[in-house]
Amino acid sequence: MRTAFNPTLKNVPVVVLSNNDGCVIARSQEAKDLGVKMGDPWFKVAKSYEAQGVRRFSSNYVLYGDMSRRIHHVLERFSPRVEPYSIDEMFLDLKGLPGDLVAHCRDARATVKCETKIPTCVGIGDTKTKAKLANRLAKKRPQFNGVCDLRSADDCAALYPTILLSEVWGIGGASARKLQALGLETVADLAAINLQQARDVLTVTGARVVMELQGTSCLPLSLLAPQRKGLAVTRTFGAVVLTWDGMAEAISTYATRAAEKLRQHGLLATSMTVFIQTNRFVTGDYYGNAASFRIEPTQDTFSLIQDALRGTRSIWQPDRKYWKAGVMLNELIDATTAPAQMFPTKDPVLSAKVMATMDSLNQRFGRGCVRPAVAGTQKKWTARADFLSQRYTTRLNEIMEASA
DNA sequence: TCTGGGGTCCTAGGACCC
């Protein structure tokens, strides 16, 4: 990426920093060679690395998103079925393509490099987990020259014993420690364990990883991006926040930004969480708390923020040094299909009755003024309606009877 | 000695990913 935009950075150690230039989130090979670690807090290591010639850059996600789309378009020429997985990774379905797949992938790689100047590596496997593992080898081991194929059982038998199990997609630190405690070390060890044992130790997620390593696909390619389930705007403060006014201002900003994202995606949020925290790196006096509440589908940004602030005020402790806060919107629903999806009941008769009542009430008092909600775990319908300053909660059953 | 059983929903917390 760096050399695509600034050729003078070729062979120069480069790091990219997170928001607020807090810590290292990407490094060039030269920076890795100098010992810069992923997640290093930059303020702690800047002096020594800058003395060694490391150049630092703030992150630019708009640019990365744009580059990602361009690469996606190039890859669509090599497979009609491309699933973008993250901003810098894509899965391609190669099933049914004629000819030598390795040659095909080398061609794709060369074309991406030629047209976007971005270097890439390709991993081929009969499951996503194997493709990810192959990609890792392609990146790390020069012998593969950027393309590694793990489809054949012979290649797996030869390579699995040479790879640590912590390299596997889905095996993080905690899982790796559990497996090591059982005496397992390599991918070969992991791929050979009993499925029930994998399930017992790592839950169903771990059993899936093992099956995928054995060549049974459990994670199908999904060409349509699934509906997202939540979104968040969170930040650490530049300087600790000591006053309620300062906190209120921060949360207002985050809530506004969250509402903007919501509209951009054509979504509505059903519930909202606000959290505030003191610095977790300062020992002895950590305090963190959160407030969650349901919000009306048609509520505007202003009342969204007001609710956020009311919710936060109740968890605010004035003697604390606040360091981080955030706003999260949950249970998102498509704005255009919202009314139907507001009814979580599985009972079609009740659902229809509820729907009709809601419709008539909404017609009378304005769209979205009434919605059903399942209160706690009680399977009782509750309608909550807000009319101007008047707020009341009533059993939906009573409303239904009244309007019948 | 006995105190129901089984299903469902919700939440918090852990773990993982990039």
Place this chain on the structure above:
DNA sequence: TCTGGGGTCCTAGGACCC
């Protein structure tokens, strides 16, 4: 002075219902 931000999935256990 300064230690990221944004997601997903799974499980256990409590609460509730009939």
